[in-house]
Amino acid sequence: MPEAPGGTLYRGREGMWSWVAHRVTGVLIFFFLLVHVLDTSLVRVSPEAYNVVISAYKTPIMGLGEAGLVAAIVFHAFNGVRVILVDYWSKGPRYHRVMLYVVLGLFVVTMAGFLPRHLMNVFGGGH
Amino acid sequence: MTTTPSAQVIPSPRDPYARRKTTRGNYELYSWVFMRASGVLLIVLIFGHLFVNLMVGEGVHRIDFAFVGGKWTSPFWQVWDLLMLWLAMFHGTNGVRTIINDYASRDLTRGILKTLLYLAFVITVALGTLVIFTFEPCPANADPALLASICFE
Ligand code: HEM
Numbered sequence: 001m002p003e004a005p006g007g008t009l010y011r012g013r014e015g016m017w018s019w020v021a022h023r024v025t026g027v028l029i030f031f032f033l034l035v036h037v038l039d040t041s042l043v044r045v046s047p048e049a050y051n052v053v054i055s056a057y058k059t060p061i062m063g064l065g066e067a068g069l070v071a072a073i074v075f076h077a078f079n080g081v082r083v084i085l086v087d088y089w090s091k092g093p094r095y096h097r098v099m100l101y102v103v104l105g106l107f108v109v110t111m112a113g114f115l116p117r118h119l120m121n122v123f124g125g126g127h
Numbered sequence: 128m129t130t131t132p133s134a135q136v137i138p139s140p141r142d143p144y145a146r147r148k149t150t151r152g153n154y155e156l157y158s159w160v161f162m163r164a165s166g167v168l169l170i171v172l173i174f175g176h177l178f179v180n181l182m183v184g185e186g187v188h189r190i191d192f193a194f195v196g197g198k199w200t201s202p203f204w205q206v207w208d209l210l211m212l213w214l215a216m217f218h219g220t221n222g223v224r225t226i227i228n229d230y231a232s233r234d235l236t237r238g239i240l241k242t243l244l245y246l247a248f249v250i251t252v253a254l255g256t257l258v259i260f261t262f263e264p265c266p267a268n269a270d271p272a273l274l275a276s277i278c279f280e
Contacts, residue, residue, distance in 0.1 A: 051273065
């Protein structure tokens with residue numbers, strides 16, 4: 001396999017950074033999924049075992065982690081739609097930059113809907 | 128389409144254009160299409176999952192054994208979670224495979240990383256599928272306080 005040359009032709013900007021973010025969030029979600037299937041599998045061991053491990057998800061630190069994870073998924077999902085539109089919609093490549101700002105706008109709106117509710121569940125009320 | 132020097136076939140005028148005249152197949156093309164198709168389905172599956180588990184009621188605070196018991200006694204959520212597990216694992220594994228191919232240029236490194244990746248895939252999919260189908264929401268000797276209400280109906 002040929003080695004990459006020292007420099008790079010990429011010049012950054014929206015196209016490259018959205019790709020980097022899509023990659024990073026994809027890997028992050030993947031590793032979380034492996035852990036998440038393992039912790040859920042504890043329902044096969046005993047109610048007590050599952051409840052002990054799942055209670056870790058209710059601590060403030062993990063609550064913040066969940067917020068980060070949801071943010072990663074929301075970005076990856078919306079940007080994934082953008083990637084699909086760039087590929088299949090005839091005007092997609094022309095509007096890829098505009099679409100990234102639409103993605104970021106939808107991201108902010110979605111997180112604004114999710115975060116207050118989730119943070120209240122984590123830090124407020126609850127048991 | 129394969130052509131050997133000894134038995135060359137002249138393609139007829141209406142033969143579809145073949146971009147690559149190799150026998151390697153279209154694996155990467157199908158995987159590219161799969162990433163897009165599974166992505167669209169995963170939006171519905173994952174957003175539904177996150178909404179029901181984190182937004183409704185007390186969110187993460189009401190998740191416990193009884194909550195899972197209540198969900199997985201319904202075939203609807205069994206099928207939902209099974210589809211989500213399989214699609215996300217195929218999508219994620221295929222994505223990480225691409226990334227390994229991009230960055231691990233030594234054959235040995237790439238081979239090891241992909242072996243580990245596929246191992247994680249098989250274990251996770253097998254375990255998850257088993258759990259969804261063999262789950263017992265009302266185990267006989269369990270503390271009744273920890274079980275879902277459907278166990279007492
Ligand atoms: C929520 C819905 C999702 C959508 C719409 C979506 C969309 C996409 C698309 C279209 C690609 C292809 C990008 C390309 O070919 O350039 C992709 C790549 C990827 N996705 Fe997803 N995805 C979703 C969920 C997930 C999940 C749950 C995981 C992890 C288990 C994941 C992990 C990845 C990875 C690792 C890549 C490879 C990134 C790369 O090659 O740079 N995605 N996603």
